[in-house]
Every structure is written in structure tokens, then in C-alpha cells.
Amino acid sequence: MALVNLVIALALMEFFGFGAAVGKARDKYHVAAPATTGHEIFERYFRVQMNTLELLIMFIPAIWIFAHYISPGIAAALGALFLIGRIVYFLAYVKEPKSRKAGFALSAGPLLVLVIGAVFGAARSALLHL
Numbered sequence: 001m002a003l004v005n006l007v008i009a010l011a012l013m014e015f016f017g018f019g020a021a022v023g024k025a026r027d028k029y030h031v032a033a034p035a036t037t038g039h040e041i042f043e044r045y046f047r048v049q050m051n052t053l054e055l056l057i058m059f060i061p062a063i064w065i066f067a068h069y070i071s072p073g074i075a076a077a078l079g080a081l082f083l084i085g086r087i088v089y090f091l092a093y094v095k096e097p098k099s100r101k102a103g104f105a106l107s108a109g110p111l112l113v114l115v116i117g118a119v120f121g122a123a124r125s126a127l128l129h130l
Contacts, residue, residue, distance in 0.1 A: 004067040007079035036072045062114035069121025078110040
């Protein structure tokens with residue numbers, strides 16, 4: 001589980017970094033808090049951060065449950081792909097939002113496998129322990 005916990009910690013650090021990028025974009029594009037709109041490039045940074053937050057809500061419990069019932073090694077590998085996907089997504093979305101598909105797929109694909117595996121593993125365990 002140490003690798004799974006490391007991946008989760010890295011995901012949190014990545015999210016923190018995305019937040020820092022939003023802060024820099026606020027200054028660069030003169031978008032005063034609490035505004036979330038005002039300059040198209042700032043809005044791209046902000047959307048990446050919010051999209052990542054939306055996925056983290058599913059990612060963290062899914063990777064833990066998958067690791068517990070299926071495999072910590074596979075969970076960590078899928079989590080690493082998720083992290084890479086978020087970086088690809090960040091870079092692509094900020095440059096040109098229409099180019100975000102590869103990064104989204106690299107994030108959403110592993111996340112979907114984690115969620116399905118978590119449900120399957122927990123259901124299987126519950127049925128075996130009836």
C-alpha cells in the first residue's frame with residue numbers, strides 16, 4: 001500500500017501545483033479573487049484545477065478500494081497513469097482547450113478502471129462473506 005499512498009500524495013501535490021498555477025495566472029492576467037472569469041487564459045488554468053478536483057473526489061477512494069480488494073501494484077500503476085494524464089491535460093488545455101482529449105483519456109481511463117475494480121472487488125468480498 002506504500003506505493004498507493006505515494007501516488008495519492010503525488011496527486012495531492014499535483015493538485016496543489018495546479019492551484020499555484022491558477023494563482024500565478026490570476027496575477028498575470030489581472031483576475032482579482034474571488035472572480036473566476038475575466039481572461040480566457042486564466043479561465044483555462046482555473047478549469048484545469050476544477051476538473052482535476054472533480055476527478056480527485058473519485059480517484060482517492062477508488063484507488064484505495066481497488067488496492068484493498070484487487071491489487072496495490074495495479075492500483076499504483078493506474079494511479080501513475082492518472083497523474084501523467086492530468087499533466088498532459090493541464091499542458092494541452094492551457095495551450096488549446098480543444099486539444100485536451102488525450103490528457104482526459106489518460107486520466108479518465110485509469111480512473112474508470114479503478115472505480116469498476118473497486119465496485120467489483122468490494123461486491124465480490126461482500127458476497128463471499130454473506
